[in-house]
Amino acid sequence: MNEIRTIVSDIKKGNIKPIYFLMGDEPYYIDKISDFIEENVLEEAEKGFNQQVMYGRDVAIEDIVGAAKRYPMMAERQVLIVKEAQDLSRTIEKLLSYAENPQPTTVLVINYKYKKLDKRKKLHKAISKTGLLYESKKLYENQVADWIRRVLSGKKYQIEPKAALMLVEFLGTDLSKIANELDKLMLILPKESIINDHHIEENIGISKDYNNFELRKAVGEKNITKANRIINYFAENPKNNPLVMTISLLNSFFTQLLLFHGLQDKSKNSVAKSLKVNPYFVDEYFSAARNYPMRKVAQNIAFLRDADVKSKGVGANQSNKDVLKELLFKIFH
Numbered sequence: 001m002n003e004i005r006t007i008v009s010d011i012k013k014g015n016i017k018p019i020y021f022l023m024g025d026e027p028y029y030i031d032k033i034s035d036f037i038e039e040n041v042l043e044e045a046e047k048g049f050n051q052q053v054m055y056g057r058d059v060a061i062e063d064i065v066g067a068a069k070r071y072p073m074m075a076e077r078q079v080l081i082v083k084e085a086q087d088l089s090r091t092i093e094k095l096l097s098y099a100e101n102p103q104p105t106t107v108l109v110i111n112y113k114y115k116k117l118d119k120r121k122k123l124h125k126a127i128s129k130t131g132l133l134y135e136s137k138k139l140y141e142n143q144v145a146d147w148i149r150r151v152l153s154g155k156k157y158q159i160e161p162k163a164a165l166m167l168v169e170f171l172g173t174d175l176s177k178i179a180n181e182l183d184k185l186m187l188i189l190p191k192e193s194i195i196n197d198h199h200i201e202e203n204i205g206i207s208k209d210y211n212n213f214e215l216r217k218a219v220g221e222k223n224i225t226k227a228n229r230i231i232n233y234f235a236e237n238p239k240n241n242p243l244v245m246t247i248s249l250l251n252s253f254f255t256q257l258l259l260f261h262g263l264q265d266k267s268k269n270s271v272a273k274s275l276k277v278n279p280y281f282v283d284e285y286f287s288a289a290r291n292y293p294m295r296k297v298a299q300n301i302a303f304l305r306d307a308d309v310k311s312k313g314v315g316a317n318q319s320n321k322d323v324l325k326e327l328l329f330k331i332f333h
Contacts, residue, residue: 001150003134004029004032004033007020007033007132007134008033008036011036011037011040011041012040016041016077016107017107017130017131017132018102018103018104018106018107018108018130018131019099019102019108019110019127019130019131019132020033020034020037020107020108020109020110020131020132020134021110021112021117021127021131021132021133021134022034022109022110022111022112022134022136023110023112023113023115023116023117023133023134023135023136024112024113024114024115024116024134024135024136024137024138025114025136025137025138026136026137026138026139026175027113027114027136027176028136028175028176028179029134029136029175030111030112030113030134030136031111031176033109033134034081034083034109034111037079037081037107037109038051038053038079038081038109041077041079041107042075042077042078042079043075046072046074046075047079049072049073049074049075050072050073050075050077050078050079051078051079051080051081052067052078052079052080052081053081053082053083054067054080054081054082054083055082055083055084055087056082056083056084056085056086056087056088057084057087059082059088060088060091061088061091061092061094061095062094064080064082064095064098064108065095065097065098067080068080068098068102068103068106068108069098069103069106070103070106071103071105072105072106076105077105077106077107078105078106078107079106079107079109080106080107080108080109081109081111082108082109082110082111083111084111084113085110085111085112085113086112086113086114086115089112089115092112092117092123093121093122093123095110095123096122096123096126099123099126099127099130099131100126100130101130102130102131108131116135117133138173139173139175140173141168141172141173142276142277144168144173144175144178145161145164145165145167145168145278147175148164148167148168148178148182149164151179151182152182152186152195155186155191156191156192157185157186157189157191157192157193157194157195158193158194158195159194159195159196160194160195160196160197160280161278161280161281162196162197162213162280163195163196163197163199163200165213165278166197166200166206166208166211166213167181167200167204167206169206169211169212169213169245169249170204170206170211170240181204184203184204185199185203185204188203206240207233209230210229210230210233210234210237210241211230211241212241212245212246212249212250213249214226214230215227215230215231215234215246215249215250216249216250216253216284217284218230219250219253219288219328219331219332220253220257220284220285220287220288220291220292221287221288221291222291222332224328224332227328227332228325228328231321231324231325231328232321234246234320234321234324235319235320235321235324238320243311243320243323243324244308244311246324247304247307247308247311247327248308250304250327250331251301251304251305251308253288254292254297254300254301254304255301256275256277256285257285257288257289257292257297258294258297258298258301259274259275260274260275260285260289261289261293261294261297262294266286268282271285300330300331303327303330303331304327307323307324307326307327310323311323
C-alpha cells in the first residue's frame with residue numbers, strides 16, 4: 001500500500017510518467033491506480049478530446065502505439081488507457097520501440113491483469129527506465145483480514161477480528177468483492193463504528209452462529225451438540241458453505257494445533273506469532289490442546305485428508321453431509 005500511496009502522491013504533485021504498466025495477480029490495485037489516473041490527470045473539459053480507453057481484445061499493439069503518438073488537443077497531455085491488456089500477451093513485446101522512446105505528452109496506462117512481464121526481456125527494462133512498472137501481488141488468505149482492518153482504519157472505522165475473518169471465509173481473497181461489501185457497510189454505519197459479526201450477518205447475509213469459525217471453535221471445545229447443529233445448517237445451505245472450505249479450515253486448525261503442541265514458549269503473543277493467528281483466537285488453541293493430545297491431532301489430520309478425498313468422489317459415494325458427519329465422529333472419538 002505504501003507503493004500505491006507514492007504513485008498517487010507523485011501524480012498529485014504533477015510528477016507523471018509517460019507509461020504506467022500495471023501488472024500482476026491482484027486486479028484490485030491495478031483498477032485503483034488506473035481509475036485514479038483516469039479521473040485525475042486531466043481536467044473534465046480536456047477529457048473529451050484527450051482521454052481514450054481501449055480494450056486488449058479489440059486492438060493490436062500497433063493501434064495502441066499509433067494512438068499514443070498523437071499530440072493532445074488544447075491540453076498539456078493526453079491519457080490513453082488500455083484495459084484487459086493481458087489479451088495482448090502474445091504480442092506485448094512489440095511495445096518495446098515505443099517504451100524506449102515514449103511520447104512525453106502521452107500518459108499510457110496498460111492494465112495487464114493476472115500476468116507479468118518477464119524481467120529478463122527488454123520491454124521490462126525499457127519501461128523500468130522510461131516509465132513505471134507496478135506489480136500487484138495477490139494477498140495470502142492470512143493477510144486479508146489485516147488488509148480489511150487497514151482499509152477501514154483509513155476511513156475511520158474498526159472491525160472485530162471475528163467479523164473480518166467471516167468476510168475472508170465467505171468472500172475469499174478477492175479484494176474487489178471485499179471492498180464492495182465494506183463500502184455497503186460504511187454506507188449504513190456511521191464513522192467511528194466498530195463492525196462486528198452482527199453487522200456482517202444483518203447486512204451481508206453471513207450467519208454469525210453457523211459458519212466455519214464457529215464450527216472450528218465447537219470442534220476445539222469438543223462441543224458435539226453445537227458442531228452437529230452447524231453441519232446440519234451447512235447441509236441445508238451448501239452453496240454458502242462448500243465442504244472443501246470446511247475441510248480446509250479444519251485441516252489448518254489441526255495443523256496449527258500440532259505446531260502449538262511443539263512450542264516451547266506458549267505465551268499468548270508467542271503463540272499468535274508462531275501460528276500466524278490473531279491473538280483474539282489464541283485461547284481456542286489452549287482449549288483445543290487440552291482436548292486433543294499431539295497423537296490425536298496427528299490422527300485427526302489423517303482423517304481430514306481422507307475426508308478431502310471422499311468429498312471429491314474418490315473411493316466413496318457419500319453425500320457431503322455424510323462425509324462431514326463421519327469426519328466429526330472420528331475427530332471426537
